[in-house]
Amino acid sequence: MQRILQPGDIEALDRVSFPRxxxxxxxxxxxxxxxxxxxxxxxxxxxxxxxxxxxxxxxxxxxxxxxxxxxxxxxxxxxxxxxxxxxxxxxxxxxxxxxxxxxxxxxxxxxxxxxxxxxxxxxxxxxxxxxxxxxxxxxxxxxxxxxxxxxxxxxxxxxxxxxxxxxxxxxxxxxHQAPYTEPATICPVCGSAPVASVVRIGGNIAGHRYLHCGLCATEWHMVRVKCSHCESTRGVRYQGAEDAQGKIGEVVQAETCTECHTYRKIVSQEKDPYAEPLADDLASLTLDLLMGETEFSRASGNPLLVIEKPLAV
Ligand SMILES: [Zn+2]
Ligand SMILES: [Zn+2]
CATH class of the missing domain: 3.90.1670.10 (FdhE-like domain)
Structure with missing residues (x-):
């Protein structure tokens, strides 16, 4: 006999199922x-x-x-x-x-x-x-x-x-048409790199981290413990920049990885509901300057800010 879900079951199901x-x-x-x-x-x-x-x-x-x-x-x-x-x-x-x-x-x-x-x-x-x-x-x-x-x-x-x-x-x-790509760090629709990632709020996406495509703006889920560049779970840490009052920023942080030595910003709607991955990445150039003095290099650029790359030596 088929089991009919009760309202409580449906609610529980809804919390665990969220869009990929x-x-x-x-x-x-x-x-x-x-x-x-x-x-x-x-x-x-x-x-x-x-x-x-x-x-x-x-x-x-x-x-x-x-x-x-x-x-x-x-x-x-x-x-x-x-x-x-x-x-x-x-x-x-x-x-x-x-x-x-x-x-x-x-x-x-x-x-x-x-x-x-x-x-x-x-x-x-x-x-x-x-x-x-x-x-x-x-x-x-x-x-x-x-x-x-x-x-x-x-x-x-x-x-x-x-x-x-x-x-x-x-x-x-x-x-449902978007494939599971290999690697999982590229956009399943257009194959471009994410500009940043975002922790979303609201409904069944609340608290989940999505990578945001710099080109087509598709978002795809990736657990926070994984590096958004090399998928390693070993070396992910966060770093924020101080504001003028000496307070460490929480809306935008650099997610660093000691395995691939890159960083990509993670933007939190939990800290600011208006946070938008591309905009907040662009506006937090100070954090990029700070990261420029560390071992971590930026994993991918911001499409609205193209800077000259140092010549390869
Ligand atoms: Zn895309
Ligand atoms: Zn990594």
Whole structure:
């Protein structure tokens, strides 16, 4: 005889079952991120940069609102990804058709925004003037975090356009369609690295840690005891930066790993319900400066802040 669950059983079940993958919601993602950046700018040594980033994200929001919904992935692609442990719609494959148009629209919105710093105008004009093929090859370099010195100023704008397109694509994926990837530290949808991780609040996701994709904003669960870069459980520790009052920050901490010698930030909504992984990572540059003096190097970058890598010796 089939056992019927009682209300108490259902509640208990609900607490233990939580989504493994959280797909992005384009209608609210960029809006919440822009609001968080503007909020964090209020008391920040890099206020101007955060305000500029907030304008870029606000423009992303406008584009996301009017973008047509993407097609759901084919059943064949879902099966293939599931069987191989590869991401479902890898960013390493040909880029979604017409993404360059999204970039040009983003540049037009920013060009018309009086709050965008004037020195950026020539940078944006130069980017808008490139043809589709040139933009494609530039996108490849940016996605590979291999940006030439002369393109450093344009890279965050290019990433912003790619984010709009990839978020749209990820939103069309069903949570059950996302594969278990190998390694588990890459995005199951697009294969990119997480920009940071976040401990969420609310409902059945409360208290769970998710890695947040820097490109498509998909989130996937990983237990906190594991390093988000090498998955080792041996050497994970946390480090925060002191604020002006000498208080150690708890909203954003660097999760360090003595096995792979990297760090990635972990953002806690339990400490601040408005915390947003990409925005809080960007605003906590002081913590990166602090970490620069330790043995740990940053596991992956922030798409809206491309910095020149020291030349390999
Ligand atoms: Zn992704
Ligand atoms: Zn590690």
């Amino acid at each position: 993958v959280r797909l992005p919601q384009p209608a609210t993602l960029f809006q919440e991120r822009a609001a968080r950046l503007a909020q964090l700018a209020q008391d920040s040594p890099i206020a101007d940069y955060l305000r500029f980033a907030a304008r870029v994200v606000q423009a992303q929001h406008q584009l996301a609102l009017k973008a047509p919904a993407a097609d759901a992935p084919s059943e064949e692609a879902v099966q293939r990804a599931g069987a191989s442990g590869m991401p479902l719609l890898p960013a390493s494959e040909p880029l979604p058709e017409g993404w360059q148009q999204t970039l040009r629209e983003l540049l037009a919105l920013l060009g018309a925004d009086a709050a965008v710093p004037a020195p950026l105008a020539p940078v944006m004009a130069q980017l808008a003037a490139r043809d589709d093929t040139a933009l494609n090859s530039l996108a490849r370099q940016v996605l590979a975090e291999n940006v030439a010195r002369e393109d450093i100023a344009t890279a965050p704008l290019l990433m912003a356009a790619l984010q709009v397109v990839f978020v749209q694509r990820a939103a069309a994926v069903g949570a």
